[in-house]
Amino acid sequence: MSFVFWIIAAITLGGALTAVVLKNTVHCALALTAAFLGLALLFLGLDAQFAGFAEILVYVGAVAILVVFAILLTRGSETPKGSVYSRYSVVGLIAAAAVFAVLGWAVLQSAHSFPNEQAVPSATAQQIGIALVGRYVLPLEILALLLTIATIGAVIVALHEKEETNG
Amino acid sequence: MIEQLAAAPYPQSLSCCASYATRILWLVPVAPMFAAGVIALLKQPKRKTSATLAIGSLAFSLIVSILAFSHVVAGWLSGTLVRETVNFAWLHFGTTSVELGWVLDPLAAVMLVMVTFVGLLIFIYSVGYMAHDENYTRFFCFLSLFAGAMLGVVIANSLLLLFMCWELVGLTSYLLIGFWYQKPAAAAAAKKAFLTTRVGDVFFLLGIVWLFAQTGTLLFYNNGAGSIEHGALAALLAQPAALGLTAATAIGLLIFAGAAGKSGQFPLHVWLPDAMEGPTPVSALIHAATMVAAGVYLIARVYPLMAAGSLTGGTSTALIVITWVGAFTAVFAALIAVAQNDIKRILAYSTVSQLGYMMAGLGMGGVAVGMFHLITHAFFKALLFMGAGSVIHGCHEEQDIRKMGGLKADMPLTFITYATGMLALCGFPLFFSGFWSKDGILEAAHGWSISHAPFYMLGFGALLTAFYMTRQVSYVFLGVWRGHKAAHESPAVMVLPLLILAFFAVVLGVLGTPAWPWFHGFLEGHAAPFDLHALFEPGLLLLMLTSSVIVLLGLGLGLRVYGGKSPKSTEPDTLEKAVPWLWAILRDRFYIDELYAATIVAFYGWWGRVADFIDRRILGGAVNLVTGLTTLVARFNRFLDAQFVNGGFDKTCEELATSGGLLARVQSGRVQGYLRILALAVVALAAILVWSSRP
């Protein structure tokens, strides 16, 4: 594996780790953004240009900002007093460690049977577009519906209930 | 034997269908009972109303009785023996039933007229005698009830109905003897009478039950199916009982035991003299004329049963027993009467003695002989008692004959009537009814095939009767007055019945002379021709002469010993001076009462204490033990229940609640917790999958 890969992987993992560890929630959100960027670079490294740019557009451009907005709206900017970890967090750590252990074991165990094509695939925007309205038209429509509902739903859920004024 | 029965007293020419007289016969006992009921329900004691009701109802019964009697006489005149019954079923159980009913036949008719007539006279007498008593109303209520019950006994066609009225008669006797219940002697006498007759009644009831078991019916006459008619008697004779007796004899003896109690035969005679504690009208009615006669009437009623089963001597075992008991009682009581000093007590023992005569007459001579003496005795004994009452009333409630004397001058009417009655009782020849009736008995005794001893006993009894009655009359009416205040004659309302009864004491004799044996013929349903020459039949004439001699001898002896002399009450009696030891035994009534007190009464007292001990300590103790155990078990159960059942249940519920609470903590509501567990579960699953897919 190339050296670049490991740098990008380090950025990603470091960002992720920072995101879950820091006390200040805004700092966590910023670290998250770094993690997203790292991921996008990884996608680009895997010749999935569309996915990489989609990652930047959506995640870095929308989700991260959404998270920041949410933090600010919920007064998460202050550093909380007391612990940021919940009461039974050890169990969670153990669970996460166990998950990594199992996944890693699974990967390493079946590594010999993985495919390993070296040819660079082409995934142009045109190909993706044709696939979207061709083969994957149904998921596309469903996704459209889902996004509509999610948008409306999010607005309704977060809407400030005003007092009814007679009028 | 059955043929003998068929030919004997009650021939087949019966008229069985009930005439008008029989159908209204039930009014005779019901009218006085109804009057008693009305008097009992009066709110306040009303003297005139109660007396009128009582006398009126009994007068009504007298009228109906005369009607019935005339119907029977009409039948007799036309040659048939009237025996009409009205029977009805009372209790049904299963296929059998117990029937009650009433009967009208010569025996019942004669008895009805006697009871109602004598009763009516005594009721009228009581108006005067009880005039100063506070409980006048109660007296007439009880008297009416008694009259109704006695009339019920007379007309009963069912042994059960007879027994019910018999018991009612006993109850009213108790109520009337103990009428002045504030006096302890009266209360004790009433109790004694009830208990002594009770002893007889137990045997009577046994006899009734046995008869019902054997024959299936308690009716006397039921168109051939009655318990004393041919079919039943044949069955009873064929059935052997214990001790070599047949069922007929055994039942007859049991019924006689009941009659002996009521009629004061030895050994159940002890209550009759004590019953003199009651008012004199009561003594006259109940203990002279009617109730004590009920026993004799009962024997006359069931005579076919008594006479069934003759032995070789031509008479049955039951009748032999009756004769001996009667004869013995006659002499026994007469002996005791000689040494008594209470005017009523002498008459009481005289009654016992005469009842013995009646029983002996029934046993030896048959129904007519015994019943004739019963009828005549009723009249003159009632007369004597009422006369004694008049004397007591006139001597200001004095009853000791040693404190009387010379009343011939002060109470002439009483003296004349009393003397008439006394002579009738003694059997003074020819003009007095007692002579003819007693002679009938003596004639039967003379001709008795079993033994001549009763004849001599009854003759001796007649001698004694004359003797003690003369003693009584000379002490009371002759000699000089030994009392405190002067005596006076009784009012007309008391004297008039005396006169009427005195008349009948003389005249009734006419109905039973051998010259015209009307009574005999009437009862047995055959003609009674008037034949003066029958009087002069040699055997009969000798007998009449003998009895006359006995009576005159007795009278003479009495006058010799007591006539005209009037010893002071503090001095001993003339006879007592002569044979003090004999006098003491006679005066103390042969110590029978003392014997009973020492044996039976003492035994019952002891038994009562034993029973009380058993009841309270043993049975009561057992009950208490059970109670205690049950309480213990209950307490233990409660403990178990509270601790284990309740407690266990409660604890289980607590455990459930606690565990529920514990389990509920799983639903913490915290999403992160759920996620943790989810993550662990997924890890586990994945591990399993990976492990299972190792190459």
Add this chain to the structure above:
Amino acid sequence: MTPLTAHLLVAALLFAIGLAGALTRRNAILVLIGIELMLNAANLNFIAFWRYSPHPEALTGMMFAIFSIAVAAAEAAVGLGLVIAIHRHLHSTDLDHMNRMKG
């Protein structure tokens, strides 16, 4: 190790970190951050397999990842909207205090 294996391991580690964050932090937004990380780890898995698969012209992995990104975005919007709504009521985003659905 092949590139694919390396990518997969990175994805696995990223997933574990995301899970740890989701399970241990108190703040609800941090949980959502962890969830986003997990989703991204899965995306990385898909893209990696697509790249080294024998038939990448089918674009299966790529399409899955694109759809996943879209859905994740929608889900992040709704989730954060929910957190804001809850914050309005409880005045805190502490998950330990959100136990009104407890049994």
